[in-house]
Amino acid sequence: MSKIAIISQPDQGVLIDVGGCASMQEAISHLSSTLQVSSQFWKGVNVALNLGDLELTSAQVAHILALAKGVGVYPYQVFAQRPLTRGALLENGVTLGDGTPMTLPAMTMKVPENPEIEEDWEDESVNISDDEPGVSIFYEPSENQLITDDVTDDLTDRPDGPIDFEPKAQKAPKAAKTEKTPAPSDKKEEVKGPVQAGVMYLRQTLRSGQTVSHQGHIVIIGDVNPGGEVVAEGDITVWGALRGIARAGVGGNNEAEIRALRLQPIQIRIGDAFARSPDRNRLHYDVHNGPETARIVDGKIKVFKFSPQ
Amino acid sequence: MSGRVIVITSGKGGVGKTTASANIGVALANTGASVCLVDMDIGLRNLDILMGLENRVVYNLVDVVEERCKLRQALVKDKRMPNLSLLPAAQTRDKTAVNAEQMKKLCEELKSMFDFVLVDSPAGIESGFQNAIAGAEEAIVITTPEMSAVRDADRIIGLLEAQKDQITQYRLVLNRLRPKMVANSDMMGVEDVLEILSVKLLGVVPEDEEIIISTNKGEPVSGTDNTRSGLAFRNIARRLRGEEVPFMDLDVKNDTWVTRIVNFFNPVRV
Numbered sequence: 334m335s336k337i338a339i340i341s342q343p344d345q346g347v348l349i350d351v352g353g354c355a356s357m358q359e360a361i362s363h364l365s366s367t368l369q370v371s372s373q374f375w376k377g378v379n380v381a382l383n384l385g386d387l388e389l390t391s392a393q394v395a396h397i398l399a400l401a402k403g404v405g406v407y408p409y410q411v412f413a414q415r416p417l418t419r420g421a422l423l424e425n426g427v428t429l430g431d432g433t434p435m436t437l438p439a440m441t442m443k444v445p446e447n448p449e450i451e452e453d454w455e456d457e458s459v460n461i462s463d464d465e466p467g468v469s470i471f472y473e474p475s476e477n478q479l480i481t482d483d484v485t486d487d488l489t490d491r492p493d494g495p496i497d498f499e500p501k502a503q504k505a506p507k508a509a510k511t512e513k514t515p516a517p518s519d520k521k522e523e524v525k526g527p528v529q530a531g532v533m534y535l536r537q538t539l540r541s542g543q544t545v546s547h548q549g550h551i552v553i554i555g556d557v558n559p560g561g562e563v564v565a566e567g568d569i570t571v572w573g574a575l576r577g578i579a580r581a582g583v584g585g586n587n588e589a590e591i592r593a594l595r596l597q598p599i600q601i602r603i604g605d606a607f608a609r610s611p612d613r614n615r616l617h618y619d620v621h622n623g624p625e626t627a628r629i630v631d632g633k634i635k636v637f638k639f640s641p642q
Numbered sequence: 643m644s645g646r647v648i649v650i651t652s653g654k655g656g657v658g659k660t661t662a663s664a665n666i667g668v669a670l671a672n673t674g675a676s677v678c679l680v681d682m683d684i685g686l687r688n689l690d691i692l693m694g695l696e697n698r699v700v701y702n703l704v705d706v707v708e709e710r711c712k713l714r715q716a717l718v719k720d721k722r723m724p725n726l727s728l729l730p731a732a733q734t735r736d737k738t739a740v741n742a743e744q745m746k747k748l749c750e751e752l753k754s755m756f757d758f759v760l761v762d763s764p765a766g767i768e769s770g771f772q773n774a775i776a777g778a779e780e781a782i783v784i785t786t787p788e789m790s791a792v793r794d795a796d797r798i799i800g801l802l803e804a805q806k807d808q809i810t811q812y813r814l815v816l817n818r819l820r821p822k823m824v825a826n827s828d829m830m831g832v833e834d835v836l837e838i839l840s841v842k843l844l845g846v847v848p849e850d851e852e853i854i855i856s857t858n859k860g861e862p863v864s865g866t867d868n869t870r871s872g873l874a875f876r877n878i879a880r881r882l883r884g885e886e887v888p889f890m891d892l893d894v895k896n897d898t899w900v901t902r903i904v905n906f907f908n909p910v911r912v
Contacts (some may be wrong), residue, residue: 444848543734564732599696610697612694613859614694614859616858
């Protein structure tokens with residue numbers, strides 16, 4: 334995994350996370366190579382920076398800020414854990430962020446209030462869901478052995494009721510299925526802003542213990558192995574085998590879908606619904622049903638064969 | 643209620659800590675006690691797979707410690723036995739996600755809910771091990787009859803002895819013994835291991851292919867009859883509850899055609 338993470342946050346821009354770097358030198362070399370990918374890319378983007386556990390002096394902070402300034406990046410917020418670093422940031426006149434910017438896997442991101450943008454988004458999602466066509470005609474039910482029946486009991490059986498994610502800072506993107514609309518070119522113009530920008534595209538296999546979490550849709554070109562976890566507020570699409578855990582529609586978006594070339598997950602969750610694999614540990618993964626889609630029908634997760642039209 | 647917190651540890655990896663934890667847990671639950679298995683191998687969790695509960699894990703130990711959920715929410719009830727629960731480890735974090743203080747507090751809480759709290763320690767002697775023993779009052783040291791495993795078990799016992807005030811009792815489980823190899827002097831026997839470690843023996847578990855089958859099924863052997871390893875784990879559970887149980891006869895020296903016929907009709911000997 335790379336030492337530097339860029340996490341897009343549809344409502345507030347981009348978080349650059351250098352917290353994984355061991356030293357100041359490493360952080361600066363990673364940061365400068367990342368920033369200088371394309372100066373055009375950063376134009377007009379709101380950037381927050383996470384320095385994690387790095388211990389930096391005032392001069393080092395100034396150096397990093399100058400580096401960012403060179404490509405037109407002015408972080409509106411900087412997160413840091415070490416008191417020394419925080420002091421150095423204040424000396425440089427930087428706005429400090431509270432706590433840690435993002436904790437995986439649950440999305441506990443500190444979202445600064447930005448009522449203007451939020452309103453825009455809400456309007457837009459209403460528009461889109463109005464034109465949304467029915468999608469069931471694309472799929473036929475297949476016999477995937479996911480178990481949904483007793484699971485609901487399992488979870489409500491817990492003394493504290495079914496699982497709740499952290500209260501969300503804004504409304505779920507209702508426009509979860511926008512990409513599937515036949516999308517004539519004039520329509521494309523309508524679909525803009527956070528929904529489209531909110532797709533995370535990942536070209537790697539997610540191995541055990543690795544997590545991806547994103548506030549929009551996630552597309553993974555690769556496998557998700559058992560023990561790997563994908564968490565999205567929108568859809569999850571795996572161009573490969575989904576064998577770990579997938580949570581789509583986190584925050585209550587029951588319209589979200591999970592699809593994979595091989596849908597062999599340990600657990601999937603869509604919005605408030607939950608499904609798990611059968612109880613015997615899986616020894617053979619080569620038996621599969623081909624591309625499948627999971628979505629909620631009548632409050633339960635159902636799996637459908639994906640067939641090209 | 644104040645239960646007993648027992649850490650299961652070994653130093654060396656791959657000697658059967660997690661297998662022993664699952665099996666002793668199931669066997670204890672079979673005796674009627676309420677049992678909680680705690681997987682402390684954060685980042686490399688396996689206990690849920692052995693228990694066949696992987697697909698039911700929603701929250702984990704780190705979620706509890708970081709107060710993202712209540713302890714009761716994270717406990718996964720066993721499919722077969724309602725008096726057996728699992729507190730799974732986090733897979734997406736590492737050993738530094740918790741500290742000894744937090745583990746102590748967690749064990750205190752679990753102790754008030756269960757008769758037995760079995761903590762499955764990670765391999766090694768670093769922070770993961772230190773966290774695992776932090777809340778424990780007793781320890782079960784697992785070793786196999788191999789020089790390297792015994793050497794590491796000895797190191798662990800030394801570390802446990804240094805915590806004498808907290809860990810009042812530690813006993814040994816000798817795992818994966820092959821009686822035939824011992825008879826041929828190709829493997830250390832029970833006496834050889836005890837000679838080095840001079841520690842109280844809690845049980846001897848013979849090598850058994852059934853363990854692999856049970857792992858794949860997600861059903862620990864001690865929950866089923868007719869396996870020698872399962873019987874060994876059930877005996878360990880009975881000894882933990884204070885019963886005097888004679889050790890299994892794993893000797894092969896009286897391996898004559900008469901004993902073979904007797905064994906054929908009575909495959910599990912006590």
